[in-house]
Amino acid sequence: MKKLSVLLMVLALVGCSSNTAPVSKTGTGEVETDSDKTTVTVTLEGDKLTAVSIDQANKGSDSKKELKEAYNMKQASSIGKEWFEQAEFLENYMVENNTTEIEMDENGKAVSEDVLSGCTIGIKDIVEAANQAVKAAK
Numbered sequence: 001m002k003k004l005s006v007l008l009m010v011l012a013l014v015g016c017s018s019n020t021a022p023v024s025k026t027g028t029g030e031v032e033t034d035s036d037k038t039t040v041t042v043t044l045e046g047d048k049l050t051a052v053s054i055d056q057a058n059k060g061s062d063s064k065k066e067l068k069e070a071y072n073m074k075q076a077s078s079i080g081k082e083w084f085e086q087a088e089f090l091e092n093y094m095v096e097n098n099t100t101e102i103e104m105d106e107n108g109k110a111v112s113e114d115v116l117s118g119c120t121i122g123i124k125d126i127v128e129a130a131n132q133a134v135k136a137a138k
Helices: 002-016 064-071 083-097 124-137
Strands: 024-032 036-045 048-058
Touching: 024 124, 036 124, 048 064, 048 083, 048 124, 064 083, 083 124
Parallel strands: none
Antiparallel strands: 024 036, 036 048
């Protein structure tokens, strides 16, 4: 009888415990212009960004992430980085800082030196798509 009482108490405690792990939710946002389409997918656990994926494709072309070095932006980049490397930097920045809100100038480029140290591409459409993705994930 004593064993049964202990077993019932353990089961009752297990049944009352709550799972406090945040639920992981994913959302995607897209911004399409006459020349290209920007896609951002985010994963949220609660209100925390845990993953961001940024890609962009010119109309009728493979995406810039798929093209990698073949996109050939490195020579034109003031920081010597390909498009996919700058997008990866921005993805990591967004996750590390838990934000998709990045201050931009009138040309759609980041103004923060922290961002500019690894990402000098235009980010207006990326930020817009990222904000859409966050809303879709909530």
